[in-house]
Amino acid sequence: MSPPGPADTLTRVFRLPQLTEADRAAARTVTSTRRGHQFEIQLGHLCNERCVFCSSGQLTAMKLARHVAREPIFEALSAARRDGARRVTFVGGEPTLHRAFHDALAHCVALGFDEIVIFTNGVLLPHPGFVERVVALGFPFEWRISIQGGHEAAHVAVTGRADSFRRIVEGLARLREHRQRVTANVCLTERNWRSLPDYPALVRAHGVRQLHVDIVRPSSTGERTEDEMRELLPRYSVMAPALDAMLARFDRDDPGFDVSVGNVPFCVLPAWAHRIEHGGEETVTQASDTAALEQPVDKYAWHASLRRHPPQCAECVFRPRCTGVFEEYLGLHGAAEFVPVSAAQLRSLDPAERSFTTLVAPLLAPLEAALRTAPPDGWTLRRRDADARSRRIDMHLAHASGAGATLRFVPSSQAAGAVLETDRFDVVPEAGDALAPGALEGLLRALVAGVSAAPGVTLRRASVEAACAAQRAAHLAWRGREGLRGLLERIARHPEAGGWRAEVRANDGTEAVVALVGRAGAAAEIVLTVRAVDGRSTVSAAARGVRGAGPTELRGAVRALFGDDVAR
Numbered sequence: 104m105s106p107p108g109p110a111d112t113l114t115r116v117f118r119l120p121q122l123t124e125a126d127r128a129a130a131r132t133v134t135s136t137r138r139g140h141q142f143e144i145q146l147g148h149l150c151n152e153r154c155v156f157c158s159s160g161q162l163t164a165m166k167l168a169r170h171v172a173r174e175p176i177f178e179a180l181s182a183a184r185r186d187g188a189r190r191v192t193f194v195g196g197e198p199t200l201h202r203a204f205h206d207a208l209a210h211c212v213a214l215g216f217d218e219i220v221i222f223t224n225g226v227l228l229p230h231p232g233f234v235e236r237v238v239a240l241g242f243p244f245e246w247r248i249s250i251q252g253g254h255e256a257a258h259v260a261v262t263g264r265a266d267s268f269r270r271i272v273e274g275l276a277r278l279r280e281h282r283q284r285v286t287a288n289v290c291l292t293e294r295n296w297r298s299l300p301d302y303p304a305l306v307r308a309h310g311v312r313q314l315h316v317d318i319v320r321p322s323s324t325g326e327r328t329e330d331e332m333r334e335l336l337p338r339y340s341v342m343a344p345a346l347d348a349m350l351a352r353f354d355r356d357d358p359g360f361d362v363s364v365g366n367v368p369f370c371v372l373p374a375w376a377h378r379i380e381h382g383g384e385e386t387v388t389q390a391s392d393t394a395a396l397e398q399p400v401d402k403y404a405w406h407a408s409l410r411r412h413p414p415q416c417a418e419c420v421f422r423p424r425c426t427g428v429f430e431e432y433l434g435l436h437g438a439a440e441f442v443p444v445s446a447a448q449l450r451s452l453d454p455a456e457r458s459f460t461t462l463v464a465p466l467l468a469p470l471e472a473a474l475r476t477a478p479p480d481g482w483t484l485r486r487r488d489a490d491a492r493s494r495r496i497d498m499h500l501a502h503a504s505g506a507g508a509t510l511r512f513v514p515s516s517q518a519a520g521a522v523l524e525t526d527r528f529d530v531v532p533e534a535g536d537a538l539a540p541g542a543l544e545g546l547l548r549a550l551v552a553g554v555s556a557a558p559g560v561t562l563r564r565a566s567v568e569a570a571c572a573a574q575r576a577a578h579l580a581w582r583g584r585e586g587l588r589g590l591l592e593r594i595a596r597h598p599e600a601g602g603w604r605a606e607v608r609a610n611d612g613t614e615a616v617v618a619l620v621g622r623a624g625a626a627a628e629i630v631l632t633v634r635a636v637d638g639r640s641t642v643s644a645a646a647r648g649v650r651g652a653g654p655t656e657l658r659g660a661v662r663a664l665f666g667d668d669v670a671r
Contacts, residue, residue: 228274253301
């Protein structure tokens with residue numbers, strides 16, 4: 104696809120939307136208040152391919168793309184790490200073309216990122232020494248390769264470069280030689296969607312460990328005519344059989360392979376809803392214009408703002424998970440293909456309940472509402488997480504004491520430690536040792552009441568007392584460990600008292616050895632041990648290796664050093 108001519112020759116021009124000041128303000132909030140997020144940085148639009156769906160190739164062909172200056176890139180990476188980002192992804196254009204690419208990787212290694220991802224079209228991978236220079240940094244990079252077709256013809260048709268597929272194959276071999284982690288990405292267009300069933304064999308042959316299939320985001324395509332957009336955005340329902348064939352082949356040949364489909368409306372592939380993703384982990388993206396970095400934005404909030412739901416979506420069981428359809432797509436194709444799916448239809452399509460989180464969410468709605476509007480004494484529902492791939496829903500609660508707990512909802516009969524079993528789901532509590540048993544009991548009583556009231560749920564067995572007993576034991580042990588920690592901190596602050604000097608020799612959290620040295624060569628070792636006695640947690644002290652001191656003198660030393668906080 105060639106770049107468009109002057110605007111007055113076009114039937115219709117689609118342009119990249121501009122960020123508003125509200126978007127920028129939201130982005131600043133994201134980067135200053137969030138922790139543990141992912142950070143993406145675009146090293147400009149320069150690219151050595153001309154993918155039909157991407158604005159970067161178009162801008163490069165029009166000679167508008169420029170290198171982003173080195174200093175702002177390094178500053179942005181440092182700021183992201185200070186804000187708590189743990190994973191960074193380099194994107195483009197083609198990021199490997201940037202003059203500071205290798206230095207930026209080294210900078211990220213020095214900053215201490217947990218994960219560093221190189222999102223590349225793979226053209227430079229066969230270049231002598233390129234991969235080796237990256238590997239020499241000694242970091243376990245992830246190479247995310249843009250493989251735009253399940254076979255060579257489809258890939259070349261999308262990228263517009265005759266040798267692009269062959270260079271990827273050669274590069275993948277080189278990455279395998281260096282034991283690098285490789286994942287892949289494809290963006291569906293009219294030119295490649297028919298090759299989807301070929302992907303399972305392709306990724307297996309080349310050691311690719313994960314595949315994400317996405318659809319075109321119109322705002323990233325640059326300026327296109329309406330006819331060009333129709334080629335870029337084939338109907339989702341037309342592509343659905345090829346997606347179904349690909350996913351079925353993965354399930355048959357490699358059921359554990361990590362394959363996902365991004366942003367396709369769930370109603371198009373309801374039986375594969377567990378493979379569809381709208382959004383993802385909290386991600387901050389710092390894109391660039393033709394020459395400089397822009398303000399960072401919340402990636403998935405920005406993407407969702409470009410989509411909307413047709414009226415019929417209100418009745419769909421997937422409505423809480425689905426972010427809708429791109430406005431431009433609806434303008435081209437309309438909304439007739441999007442038919443709402445009922446819970447009964449989904450259960451019929453998915454007897455194995457691979458879409459567990461979607462099917463069980465309506466049943467948990469009364470409990471969630473009760474936890475939000477009338478929570479048990481001292482409890483607050485902080486957030487609810489649904490992990491469709493792992494088939495679980497977590498409700499995270501905070502207690503006024505500062506402790507917390509999580510209620511995990513999983514498929515029936517598939518988890519140990521359930522305090523509640525129903526015919527639709529089981530519930531497993533996870534509580535820290537600092538949580539007092541009484542607080543847990545109150546929460547679990549509310550849980551039983553809420554689940555019993557859930558429509559369509561039959562309560563089979565409750566084992567709340569066993570969970571509370573385990574919590575009592577864990578809490579006692581925690582209090583003992585805290586008591587021991589306090590005693591040792593006291594020794595660290597005041598190692599001398601009553602003519603004796605103490606030094607901690609060993610500590611495993613439940614038992615510690617403290618060496619005592621007194622006047623005239625007196626010495627002993629005091630073993631401090633955490634114990635639970637009559638429902639109370641204590642720290643007991645026992646002496647060994649006593650030299651030059653009698654029992655009375657030794658008890659006085661322990662009292663002087665530890666106070667009355669130990670049982671002797």
